[in-house]
Amino acid sequence: MLFWKKSEEERKAEEGDKTAILSLIEKGKVKKAIQILEKFKDNPQLRPILFDLYLKEGKYYYAYQLLEGYDPNLGTAKERALVYAKAGQYKKAVEEYLKVGDFESLIHAGDLLYSMGEKEKALEVYQRALKLAPLLERQTLEEKIQKVKVDLGLVEVKKESFIDKLKKGLKKTKEAVEFGLLFRGRKVDEELFEELEERLIRADIGVKLTVKIVEELRKEAIRRNIKQAEELKDLLKGMLISYIKDCKGEIKQKDELVVYLFLGVNGSGKTTTIGKLAYRFVKEGKKTLLCAADTFRAAAIEQLEVWAQRSGADIVKKQEGSDPAAVVYEGLQKAVSEGYQRVLIDTAGRLHTKEPLIKELRKIKQTILRFVSEEDVETLLVLDATIGQNSISQAKVFKEAVDISGIILTKLDGTSKGGTVVPICQELKIPIKLLGLGEGLEDLQPFEPEAFVEELLS
Numbered sequence: 001m002l003f004w005k006k007s008e009e010e011r012k013a014e015e016g017d018k019t020a021i022l023s024l025i026e027k028g029k030v031k032k033a034i035q036i037l038e039k040f041k042d043n044p045q046l047r048p049i050l051f052d053l054y055l056k057e058g059k060y061y062y063a064y065q066l067l068e069g070y071d072p073n074l075g076t077a078k079e080r081a082l083v084y085a086k087a088g089q090y091k092k093a094v095e096e097y098l099k100v101g102d103f104e105s106l107i108h109a110g111d112l113l114y115s116m117g118e119k120e121k122a123l124e125v126y127q128r129a130l131k132l133a134p135l136l137e138r139q140t141l142e143e144k145i146q147k148v149k150v151d152l153g154l155v156e157v158k159k160e161s162f163i164d165k166l167k168k169g170l171k172k173t174k175e176a177v178e179f180g181l182l183f184r185g186r187k188v189d190e191e192l193f194e195e196l197e198e199r200l201i202r203a204d205i206g207v208k209l210t211v212k213i214v215e216e217l218r219k220e221a222i223r224r225n226i227k228q229a230e231e232l233k234d235l236l237k238g239m240l241i242s243y244i245k246d247c248k249g250e251i252k253q254k255d256e257l258v259v260y261l262f263l264g265v266n267g268s269g270k271t272t273t274i275g276k277l278a279y280r281f282v283k284e285g286k287k288t289l290l291c292a293a294d295t296f297r298a299a300a301i302e303q304l305e306v307w308a309q310r311s312g313a314d315i316v317k318k319q320e321g322s323d324p325a326a327v328v329y330e331g332l333q334k335a336v337s338e339g340y341q342r343v344l345i346d347t348a349g350r351l352h353t354k355e356p357l358i359k360e361l362r363k364i365k366q367t368i369l370r371f372v373s374e375e376d377v378e379t380l381l382v383l384d385a386t387i388g389q390n391s392i393s394q395a396k397v398f399k400e401a402v403d404i405s406g407i408i409l410t411k412l413d414g415t416s417k418g419g420t421v422v423p424i425c426q427e428l429k430i431p432i433k434l435l436g437l438g439e440g441l442e443d444l445q446p447f448e449p450e451a452f453v454e455e456l457l458s
């Protein structure tokens with residue numbers, strides 16, 4: 001009976017019955033519905049349904065053909081803009097986005113204009129968007145505007161130095177702990193030690209290490225008869241540097257092919273860091289390829305594509321759900337045959353599926369080793385500084401899967417836990433190779449232990 005009813009419905013749908021078609025869609029038979037609807041493109045009642053389905057299924061090019069061949073008013077202006085953008089019809093996409101005129105659409109329009117080389121128009125649109133910008137989006141947009149102005153030669157570029165970047169990156173930590181103020185003009189007494197202890201913990205240096213440091217400082221203060229807090233600060237500086245100086249690491253570099261494999265939990269900053277590092281490699285004139293081996297989500301692949309565009313690197317990708325190792329294989333085959341010098345591999349970091357994750361990472365690593373030797377692989381673990389010391393236990397899981405040659409600590413700018421560098425270094429004993437100090441392309445900096453401590457305590 002049920003079977004009969006189903007086919008009856010399908011029969012009705014085949015005849016173009018709207019209710020029957022909608023019911024098919026509701027039951028998840030989207031492919032079938034599309035097949036049927038494609039025969040009724042002339043029907044203005046059914047056409048919008050087809051347009052909707054194309055959008056939902058990500059079939060933008062088909063949706064575009066519907067707009068072009070049948071009705072340019074299908075969907076909302078925002079939807080049409082998306083379709084045009086995806087179909088590479090940037091001019092039309094911009095027109096539609098400008099018609100919508102809300103903040104998000106203006107940003108899309110500005111970005112498209114910028115990528116089309118229409119920088120003056122992009123600037124105009126961004127400035128329109130700035131008037132509508134939500135508070136949280138303002139800064140990013142202002143940076144964009146600044147960049148276009150620089151491109152257009154409207155403002156001079158003031159190049160930020162490494163120290164400026166570090167200062168900016170450690171701003172939150174410094175505001176939260178104010179080591180500088182703590183020592184200024186004070187005498188060494190018990191109260192000072194207690195406050196110091198509390199601040200070191202606040203900076204996430206860790207209780208164990210803090211107790212050890214303060215204990216040592218107490219002894220030294222007595223032994224050397226130190227009365228002025230500033231002197232104690234110098235001791236502390238030396239001590240902290242000694243704890244982290246062996247963790248200074250540098251990213252592997254040479255003229256030939258080097259493969260950088262990025263690991264880390266969701267949201268730790270892998271993809272962003274890949275974008276920043278690729279940007280640097282491209283600027284150095286290295287032929288650079290990104291490899292989208294985070295095949296878990298379509299959005300992850302798209303996100304990497306955006307970074308490929310921004311950095312000027314090439315990209316190898318497959319469909320969502322593909323075997324990550326297969327993407328890596330394809331990427332490295334291309335890299336070797338076309339003479340790439342840098343390959344950066346993005347992976348998915350689903351820590352809650354520990355066993356499959358470990359298996360997947362091992363398989364990827366083995367695939368890499370079919371093309372290059374171990375010494376030409378850099379396995380980088382990306383850790384999020386905002387979670388402080390919790391990252392240490394995460395790191396241990398990844399260490400179980402593959403050997404890690406370096407750590408990249410991201411989002412230092414977004415946390416007051418800048419001191420977490422110290423326990424990470426002490427416990428993991430893996431070189432820290434780069435620091436993420438912001439979301440911009442240039443916000444990836446080397447880890448310089450002395451400068452780091454100097455800045456932290458200043």
Ligand SMILES: Nc1nc2c(ncn2[C@@H]2O[C@H](COP(=O)(O)OP(=O)(O)OP(=O)(O)O)[C@@H](O)[C@H]2O)c(=O)[nH]1
Nearest residue numbers: 266267268269270271272410411414436437438439
């Ligand atoms: N402030 C700041 N934000 C950062 C930094 N690095 C990454 N982010 C932000 O952190 C968020 C997550 O970064 P992603 O690069 O997408 O992280 P991911 O590890 O690739 O995440 P999954 O793909 O979900 O596994 C994004 O919003 C980034 O802009 C940094 O150094 N500073």
Ligand SMILES: [Mg+2]
Nearest residue numbers: 270271294300
């Ligand atoms: Mg990612």
